[in-house]
Amino acid sequence: MVAEIKSYTVLGVDAVEVTVQVDAGRGLPSVAIVGLPDSAVKESRERVRSALINSGFPFPARKVVINLAPADLKKEGTIYDLPISIGILFSQNIVSGRKLKDYLIAGELGLNGEVRRVKGALACAILAREKGYKGVILPVNNAEEASLISGIEIVPVKTLTETVAFLNGDLTIEPFKREGDFRESKFDIDMADVSGQFHAKRAVEIAAAGGHNLLFFGPPGSGKTMIARRIPTILPLMTEQEIIETTKVYSAAGLLSEGVIDKRPFRSPHHLVSDVAMVGGGSSLKPGEVSLAHNGVLFLDEFPEFKRSVIEALRQPLEDGMVTVSRISGTVSFPARFMFVAAMNPCPCGFYGFEDDVHQCSCSPVQVKRYLSKVSGPILDRIDIHVSLPAVKPDELSKMECGETSASIRERIEKAHAVQRERFKGLKISFNSHMGSTEIRKFCSLSSDAKAILEKAVSTFRLSARGYNRILKLARTIADLEGEEIIKSHHVAEAVSFREVIKIN
Ligand SMILES: Nc1ncnc2c1ncn2[C@@H]1O[C@H](COP(=O)(O)OP(=O)(O)OP(=O)(O)O)[C@@H](O)[C@H]1O
Ligand SMILES: [Mg+2]
CATH class of the missing domain: 3.40.50.300 (P-loop containing nucleotide triphosphate hydrolases)
Structure with a gap:
């Protein structure tokens, strides 16, 4: 029987579903991996064999073909050691297939069967939720990142033996839940x-x-x-x-x-x-x-x-x-x-x-x-x-x-961010610096003496149109830090003080 284990590959920063098919058929004992695998995946063969044997499982004396589908998607890294081992054990009726369709499975194997961390585990959890899987079976060291995604089960595993026992229903593994929250951000500089x-x-x-x-x-x-x-x-x-x-x-x-x-x-x-x-x-x-x-x-x-x-x-x-x-x-x-x-x-x-x-x-x-x-x-x-x-x-x-x-500077910045969130609600921009001419016209109202100062700056420093907009955007932020709706003259004056200093001629 062909085993099908669901796993993933990383494309950019996202995960894409990969199916690991394992067929142990008649023929001279051998192992072949197909489906555009890179060298790390090819080496998987050796790791899987050692991990299986050292964990006390038999390695089939058959012709084993492993297909990573879809074949046109490049797969790299060591993600498939665990799914391949599970597939080989399934083909020997050592692992039950009951839970296999519910989980995305990934993990690198050490030669003695321990499960090591892989790349892209968070993206894998996101994919599992999108595709409606019950959860993911991942190396214990990847559990915390994956647990950022709620609504699915994160099953942390330490060894191949443990994974097999879990899939067979002989062992319950508590789904990983993160403790506390990460609102505390401590820096050792200030x-x-x-x-x-x-x-x-x-x-x-x-x-x-x-x-x-x-x-x-x-x-x-x-x-x-x-x-x-x-x-x-x-x-x-x-x-x-x-x-x-x-x-x-x-x-x-x-x-x-x-x-x-x-x-x-x-x-x-x-x-x-x-x-x-x-x-x-x-x-x-x-x-x-x-x-x-x-x-x-x-x-x-x-x-x-x-x-x-x-x-x-x-x-x-x-x-x-x-x-x-x-x-x-x-x-x-x-x-x-x-x-x-x-x-x-x-x-x-x-x-x-x-x-x-x-x-x-x-x-x-x-x-x-x-x-x-x-x-x-x-x-x-x-x-x-x-x-x-x-x-x-x-x-x-x-x-x-x-x-x-x-901390006290940050308080003011948070307030200014809140003002901007309100201002740009429903628009594609989030900060004053992202404003184009349309938004500048709409959101940068100047008091009359602010206008006078700006005009003076334009003629004194020969500001270009872009330089002019830049000063308006900056003045908008300075006014936001003070909680002012209308841009005043001292806001413009301060903005002008940050103009270009490098003169190349
Ligand atoms: N305003 C300051 N207050 C306290 N320490 C300072 C100050 N400015 C510089 N220092 C000290 O001087 C060291 C060197 O400063 P820094 O590396 O920031 O200089 P730099 O302007 O980046 O110089 P460079 O142009 O050579 O890169 C800092 O590690 C710090 O110890
Ligand atoms: Mg420096």
Whole structure:
């Protein structure tokens, strides 16, 4: 009799159903796996044989054919060890078929029969619920992530023997339920650690409140990296939906060590990162840094050192909140909505425009120009807030005064988010930074003196139409932080202070 075990494969960050068919028929004893399996799946043969024998089960002296259907879908990894073993045992009448149709089953096997974690378990649970399965049988280490999905049974298994006993009804396994909730988000760093730099901290608050992108510009040691790393601490706690979305990405990438992602991610890839590592793709269609930063922060430190192609590739995710990658193996979309933060020095030595008695810039004008021109153009245009960050003064550092804590900044940001949720109800956008000209006209009413200041700024700084809109969006967020409906003159004035600082000519 042909055994049919339901399992899954990961495509992008989602799971697709796969049926594992096992037929043990007459012929010379052998094992063949068909259905576009990759090398990890082929090795499954050896693991399954050892695991079965070491768990005390017989291995059939027959011709075993394992088919992973649908055949045109690429299957990778070690997900099928457990379903294949169960199929082989079913064909020998050792496992009963009663429960098999109710569960999606996945798990890697160790040689002694223990069940090890697999990729994409959360996506598997989502698939099981969509398709109306009773539940999933998964490695115990995957149970917590899968338990984010309610309404189905998560059966955690530790060994092959245990799985067999469960399927035969000889053992009851309590479905996994997560304990407590993940509303507590503890960080061991805090905005209060940063002395001085009020302008930069304010910029970060506004950026977080309105979903604006941010650029820090300043000499070495001024605290750019330090402040950026603390941004996740002032962002609102993740909602359950966000936890599911982000955990799904990490789970599909095989980067989840245990549990779930309930803290906003902070990704800070090295400047030598490749295009594929940044946006995702490659032969196995893996999510890239932009997706690993989903619902968190993507920080590009030493921004001009990144390859131009990498910087350009950020345009799509910055615009759409997702990336689409196409390879021979197919086209998939990954979620990629993040707060973008970049930091850079003004020149190769780091002190151009920020000289003091001790530090003098040693770069030639050509060097400065070449350095700055690496980030010119459309990307700078997509950054709403530009902050010039001079080194913190020694007396401010020595005061060691504690700044405002992240928790108290976060309260204001949460309020501003609530205002925006109300404002954009029924629209496709969620933050002020996403507004187009139509929304700007509708939602950015200015007081008469605010209008006057804006006009003055436009003529003084020769602002382009885009620069003009950018200031309006920022002023909207600043007014929201104060709970004001009408944008006033001081909101516009503050927004103007965050205009572009890099002048390339
Ligand atoms: N405002 C500050 N308050 C307290 N400590 C600070 C401040 N600014 C800098 N520091 C200290 O200096 C160290 C270096 O700062 P940081 O790495 O953030 O500099 P940076 O601006 O990123 O420099 P670079 O341009 O070289 O990357 C920090 O780890 C911190 O200990
Ligand atoms: Mg730095």
